[in-house]
Amino acid sequence: MKKLLRFFNEVSKLKEAKRRKWLANQIPNPETTASHIFRLAIMAWILGKKKKLSRKRLIKLALVHDLPEVYAFDFTPYDPLLPRNLSKYEKVKPVLEKWPQLYLSQKRKKTKAKWREEYTGMKKLTSYLSPALGKEMMELWLEFKRGLTKEARFVWQLDKLETFLQAMEYWEKYKKINLKVWTRWIKECLDDSLLLEFEGIIESKFLKKKPVSGNSLSSSLNFFVKIGELKTMVRKGWILRGITQGSTVSEDSFLLAVAVWVLGSKKKELDLEKMLKMSLSFELCKVYTKDRTPYENILPKRKVQRDAVLGKWPKFTEEEKEKRFLEDYAAEERALKKLLFGISSGDKMLIINLWDECKRKLSKEGRFVSQVYWLMLFFQAFNYWVLDSAFPILAWWQQMERFIAEPLCKMLLDILADEFEILKFRPTFKKRFSFFFRRVVFENFRKLV
Amino acid sequence: MSQPRRFYLTKQGLKWVKKEYQRLMKMYQAQKKEAPQFLHSDELDAEYISFQENEEYLEGRLRELENILKHASIIKAPPKKERDKVQLGARVTVEVDNEIDEFTIVGTVEANPSAGKISNESPVGKAILNHKVGDEVIVQSPSKTVYKIKQIKY
Numbered sequence: 001m002k003k004l005l006r007f008f009n010e011v012s013k014l015k016e017a018k019r020r021k022w023l024a025n026q027i028p029n030p031e032t033t034a035s036h037i038f039r040l041a042i043m044a045w046i047l048g049k050k051k052k053l054s055r056k057r058l059i060k061l062a063l064v065h066d067l068p069e070v071y072a073f074d075f076t077p078y079d080p081l082l083p084r085n086l087s088k089y090e091k092v093k094p095v096l097e098k099w100p101q102l103y104l105s106q107k108r109k110k111t112k113a114k115w116r117e118e119y120t121g122m123k124k125l126t127s128y129l130s131p132a133l134g135k136e137m138m139e140l141w142l143e144f145k146r147g148l149t150k151e152a153r154f155v156w157q158l159d160k161l162e163t164f165l166q167a168m169e170y171w172e173k174y175k176k177i178n179l180k181v182w183t184r185w186i187k188e189c190l191d192d193s194l195l196l197e198f199e200g201i202i203e204s205k206f207l208k209k210k211p212v213s214g215n216s217l218s219s220s221l222n223f224f225v226k227i228g229e230l231k232t233m234v235r236k237g238w239i240l241r242g243i244t245q246g247s248t249v250s251e252d253s254f255l256l257a258v259a260v261w262v263l264g265s266k267k268k269e270l271d272l273e274k275m276l277k278m279s280l281s282f283e284l285c286k287v288y289t290k291d292r293t294p295y296e297n298i299l300p301k302r303k304v305q306r307d308a309v310l311g312k313w314p315k316f317t318e319e320e321k322e323k324r325f326l327e328d329y330a331a332e333e334r335a336l337k338k339l340l341f342g343i344s345s346g347d348k349m350l351i352i353n354l355w356d357e358c359k360r361k362l363s364k365e366g367r368f369v370s371q372v373y374w375l376m377l378f379f380q381a382f383n384y385w386v387l388d389s390a391f392p393i394l395a396w397w398q399q400m401e402r403f404i405a406e407p408l409c410k411m412l413l414d415i416l417a418d419e420f421e422i423l424k425f426r427p428t429f430k431k432r433f434s435f436f437f438r439r440v441v442f443e444n445f446r447k448l449v
Numbered sequence: 450m451s452q453p454r455r456f457y458l459t460k461q462g463l464k465w466v467k468k469e470y471q472r473l474m475k476m477y478q479a480q481k482k483e484a485p486q487f488l489h490s491d492e493l494d495a496e497y498i499s500f501q502e503n504e505e506y507l508e509g510r511l512r513e514l515e516n517i518l519k520h521a522s523i524i525k526a527p528p529k530k531e532r533d534k535v536q537l538g539a540r541v542t543v544e545v546d547n548e549i550d551e552f553t554i555v556g557t558v559e560a561n562p563s564a565g566k567i568s569n570e571s572p573v574g575k576a577i578l579n580h581k582v583g584d585e586v587i588v589q590s591p592s593k594t595v596y597k598i599k600q601i602k603y
Binding site for chain 2: 098103136
């Protein structure tokens, strides 16, 4: 079980991994690899339906495709022309102004180097899982890389298309992207008829400013653009506790989906495909409701008083809890309906039902996902406490002891409890270096050098 | 009835698909040997279900590879008199915006632009197919990229 926590800790590094192509382009607060995977998984789910491909496999392929980046270098089309250290912009800028001109031999060499790094990374990462699950993830990743199935080829091209969509969004917002290079690049990457049509719709929306209407693909595009907002939506709970660069809703949804897959694989009586979709869509409503915390409307303005309130989990009477839940429920339902406007009625109904099942814990899958959701949020909070002792972790502990009842989640919580007992009296700097699944500072340092 | 889709592969690509097929088949057979006994008649055995799922997954992938191998067409260099045109398997050098770039035109299975392999069904692949050295080809997009073919090799 300790290995499982180590796995989650390693994968959660992707929540902090800002994508190198955007850093090179000087995009402020760019998306992370975790956020990219989140939107890709949803795009694979929604667009894969139109191709009649296995949705479960598409989502799994999307979730594993960039996992090796926990350890491997994040190659961009401009590598190896770009300096590894991007801080010297005067060296980066001239490279980005032109198409990354590489000879075939250089391209092959780069592909080999990327493969080697990623293969080693994936081997290391899957070693923290049970042999069966580790093998499954490794095989899926190989399937993606080799592109020998319809699903793998589809996700491979969609991966490029999601990146292209992000590039268009950044271009519209910051005008820092070299448009000509990107529109040329995407035309070399795609050959799937549906994705080519979708790419045309993206160009019409962003470049010709003529959105295609009355087309189901254009409604899907509007939906994907809206959920892209979750990539930068930092959880309010972290901001209130002084963590301004905390994890975003999309990053947490990505980790939730991975955790549900890993933990759910031990629960054969549960429908994994349903749970994966549930984890990806559970927080979509936040596009409109924004992230809310149990402290809504009860936090005092003065910092001292506010910190005192945050030190405890808020307590409400049963009537108040009921009222707050119903208010939340109605707001989220409205938000989801607004967000899903124009999406096919089948997908719309499915997403609303999945959210409802999880929100009201109406099914065994809904109850399981809800438990893993709280466990992973707590896991993130625990990490923040390791980094800063001032983080009010006790309030979280008190609440988790009430929330977490599912045996598997409870076991993981117990391991964290043991760790908490060891670490709680240690000063912060000692905690960081003794925490058994700490962030590997030196590993990142080595990469930079 | 529609014709089954053909998969264009280079010799190397075909070898690679066959190798992958053999690797998966070996894995599949090894797993068959390790199959757990399904003795509990009434309740679902988690290990057995997991085994079945894995078996189905491998069977699906093997079927897909069999389909590729069944409908594979080897990319051969065209006859000498036709080698002045871009066809499947051609190594093409192009000039775009005063910069030189090179890539090989392959079938969809082997396509990987960052490794210099462009699908014949991609907009760029489609646009330059059957063109000759000196031709200028426009790939439609808002910026209308012009590919000038400088060299074709087989």
